[in-house]
Amino acid sequence: YFMRRVAIAATLALFHGSMKRRCEEFGITNVIVEPHGLPLPYSLGATERESILASIDPRLASMEFSHTLFATSGAKYRDHLLAQAIGDPAFIRFLTDQRIALVIKENSLHSDARNVVVLSHDLSDVQYQTLLLCCTCVVLSYSPSWKYRSSAFLHECFSNNKPCIVSDIQSFRVFEPHFRYNPFFG
Numbered sequence: 001y002f003m004r005r006v007a008i009a010a011t012l013a014l015f016h017g018s019m020k021r022r023c024e025e026f027g028i029t030n031v032i033v034e035p036h037g038l039p040l041p042y043s044l045g046a047t048e049r050e051s052i053l054a055s056i057d058p059r060l061a062s063m064e065f066s067h068t069l070f071a072t073s074g075a076k077y078r079d080h081l082l083a084q085a086i087g088d089p090a091f092i093r094f095l096t097d098q099r100i101a102l103v104i105k106e107n108s109l110h111s112d113a114r115n116v117v118v119l120s121h122d123l124s125d126v127q128y129q130t131l132l133l134c135c136t137c138v139v140l141s142y143s144p145s146w147k148y149r150s151s152a153f154l155h156e157c158f159s160n161n162k163p164c165i166v167s168d169i170q171s172f173r174v175f176e177p178h179f180r181y182n183p184f185f186g
Contacts, residue, residue, distance in 0.1 A: 004028055018174050022147075038159045039152075042129040052130040057117045059101065060131075065115070066099040070131055071139035072106065072153060081141045081167075081186070086111045086118075103131065132156060138164040141186075146171050 003023065006012065007030045014020050020031045044052075054061035060068065071082055082104055085091045095102055095115040103117045111118055123131065132138070138157050149171055157164045158178060166172040168184035176184075 007031070018170060038155050041159045041161075042133055042156075044126070044130055044133055049130055049134055052127055053134060056119065056123065056127050056131060057103075059114070059117060060103070060134075064099065065101040067136040068101045068103060068131075068134060069137050069139055070103050070105075070135035071141065072104070082106070082139075083109055086113065086116050092116070103135070132160060132162060135162070138162055140164055140166040140172070142167045142169060142171070144169050 003012065004026065007023075007028045010030070012023065012028065012031045013034045014023070014031060017033055020033050023029075023031050050061045059065075086102070086104070086109065092113045092115065094100075095113070101115055101117060103119065105119045105123070107120045109118045109120075138153065140151060140154060142151070144167075146167075146169055151171070154164065154166065154172070154175065156162070163181075164183055165185055166183050168186045172184070
C-alpha cells in the first residue's frame with residue numbers, strides 16, 4: 001500500500017532487478033534500478049591488527065587458531081543455523097580439530113566453547129574493519145524471509161576480496177555472477 005502511494009508521486013530507486021520485478025508484480029512500474037555500489041576497501045597496518053583483535057577478544061590475537069570465520073547471526077530474521085551449529089558437539093569438535101575460531105556478532109547467543117567467540121557488544125569501526133580484514137571467510141546466514149533486501153556486509157566482502165559463504169536465498173542469488181566459486185549453502 002505505502003509503496004504504491006509513494007510511487008504515484010515519485011520514482012522508486014531500488015538496488016537490484018529482483019526488487020524491481022517484485023514491485024512490478026504489484027503494478028508499480030515507476031521504478032529504476034540503481035546498483036548499490038561498493039564501499040572503499042578497508043586499510044589497516046599489520047602492526048595494529050594484533051592489538052585491535054585483542055581488544056575484541058584475547059583469543060583472536062593468539063596463535064591458537066589457523067582460521068577465523070566471521071558471521072552475523074540471522075536470528076533477528078528467524079534464521080537459527082548458527083544457534084544450532086554452536087549447540088552441536090560434533091560441530092564444536094570440528095572447529096577444535098581444525099583450529100578454527102567462529103566469531104558471531106549476535107546479542108542472543110551464548111557459547112562456552114573455546115573456539116566460539118560470541119560478540120554481544122558493539123564493535124568500534126576499526127574493530128569491525130580489523131575483524132573483517134583478518135578473518136579467513138565470512139558466513140552470511142539469513143532466512144528465506146530476507147526478501148527484496150540487500151546486505152551491506154556482502155558488499156564489504158566484495159570490496160575487501162573476502163571469501164564468503166551465503167544462504168541460498170533469492171536476495172543473494174542475484175549476486176551469483178560476482179562469485180568465482182559456489183558460495184551458497186542451505
